[in-house]
């Protein structure tokens with residue numbers, strides 16, 4: 001893996017594009033600058049890493065579009081030291097962005113092949129502090145709960161109560177919700193009395209949140 005001046009230039013362009021689309025948080029933009037996104041794609045597709053599009057990775061999954069990663073990260077309002085659970089590790093890129101921002105990141109993947117590949121890859125690129133878990137994200141991870149924030153990076157038809165239960169009072173969950181092809185980006189805030197408040201942030205398209213694990 002090699003990060004060149006040309007790649008940095010492509011990242012700078014991508015960041016300018018994200019700015020024009022309304023991403024203003026400088027710490028998030030610097031995460032995009034400092035994390036070589038082309039490492040997360042197959043070498044043959046390096047240049048695709050810096051276009052603002054989703055892209056297929058292994059096992060029929062996708063690395064989310066940069067803009068979507070930036071929006072989800074913005075909605076999470078990440079603070080240094082936040083304990084965050086990500087569901088849907090995929091390529092590991094979103095987990096690295098959260099880790100770069102100083103969060104303590106746990107990420108769950110249901111596909112064994114992707115889990116193995118991404119766990120090793122994160123070690124190799126110096127993000128070994130991201131804790132990768134193999135399992136069904138529907139169940140969250142009671143062992144490491146509660147979390148300040150939970151991020152779902154696959155499309156759910158409803159939010160499993162187990163995940164809400166694993167959120168601290170005052171915690172935030174960001175999740176694409178919807179039953180058809182298109183989902184609504186939701187921010188769910190768990191009030192201190194355990195009731196929840198939901199806000200809507202527009203339409204997105206994610207791969208499905210599937211029950212159970214895949215060996």
Ligand code: SAH
Pocket residue numbers: 061062063064087088089090091092093094095108109110111114135136137138153154207208209210211212
């Ligand atoms: N966050 C990823 C993008 C993930 S795509 C990135 O930055 O690259 C969605 C991922 O969610 C896929 O890898 C898919 O296998 C995983 N997934 C779907 N249902 C899941 C479940 N129940 N538990 C854990 N992971 C799940």
